[in-house]
Amino acid sequence: xxxxxxxxxxxxxxxxxxxxxxxxxxxxPNLIVGPNQYEFxxxxxxxxxxxxxxxxxVHFIPGDPSFSGSVNxxxxxxxxxxxxxxxxxxxxxxxxxxSYRSFNVPITVTNLTQQKKSVGLVLTPSPNDSNALxxxxxxxxxxxxxxxxxxxxxxxxxxxxxISWQDDGTGPLLEKSIALGSNWSVVGVWPSxxxxxxxxxxxxxxxxxxxxxxxxQ
Numbered sequence: 251x252x253x254x255x256x257x258x259x260x261x262x263x264x265x266x267x268x269x270x271x272x273x274x275x276x277x278x279p280n281l282i283v284g285p286n287q288y289e290f291x292x293x294x295x296x297x298x299x300x301x302x303x304x305x306x307x308v309h310f311i312p313g314d315p316s317f318s319g320s321v322n323x324x325x326x327x328x329x330x331x332x333x334x335x336x337x338x339x340x341x342x343x344x345x346x347x348x349s350y351r352s353f354n355v356p357i358t359v360t361n362l363t364q365q366k367k368s369v370g371l372v373l374t375p376s377p378n379d380s381n382a383l384x385x386x387x388x389x390x391x392x393x394x395x396x397x398x399x400x401x402x403x404x405x406x407x408x409x410x411x412x413i414s415w416q417d418d419g420t421g422p423l424l425e426k427s428i429a430l431g432s433n434w435s436v437v438g439v440w441p442s443x444x445x446x447x448x449x450x451x452x453x454x455x456x457x458x459x460x461x462x463x464x465x466x467q
């Protein structure tokens with residue numbers, strides 16, 4: 251009986267200590283306060299000949315503590331002919347916690363002999379987020395582009411590999427995967443231009459490392 255009474259008596263004493271702990275009383279939430287920010291992830295998006303849909307990705311940097319916001323998008327201008335080479339689109343991207351959202355631009359160019367054509371892309375603040383900052387508000391979608399250049403890969407010292415490709419002026423990203431077709435990620439080194447070819451030296455992190463070029467779209 252005495253042990254039961256002692257156990258019951260100690261509980262409110264411990265609870266009182268926790269409530270009065272100065273460390274807990276000094277903890278304050280770190281809220282993000284400021285304007286939301288939006289940007290196209292690239293200054294140019296590219297689709298190869300015969301592609302019928304372009305995916306345009308927009309990056310969201312939250313400033314509001316709710317981690318939510320919206321931004322308007324639209325196609326505008328360019329050398330491509332509206333409703334003949336592409337279907338014009340406009341609308342609003344809504345973000346809620348996610349950092350990236352995309353919209354599609356339908357492409358109707360099917361003639362493989364046609365030259366490159368482009369259409370402008372623009373971001374503008376939405377009425378629901380009128381104080382937002384647009385870091386990169388314009389970009390360009392280029393259609394009828396040839397496929398990315400072929401890669402050349404050569405083994406180097408200390409487990410390194412050298413990857414190179416012909417510079418075609420479109421700035422494709424070099425991506426790497428240790429399992430073909432999944433978990434692709436951008437190689438974290440900047441290519442150098444040597445004799446008209448872009449060259450990257452990377453550490454082969456797996457006996458089965460795969461590389462590819464990927465244009466933003």
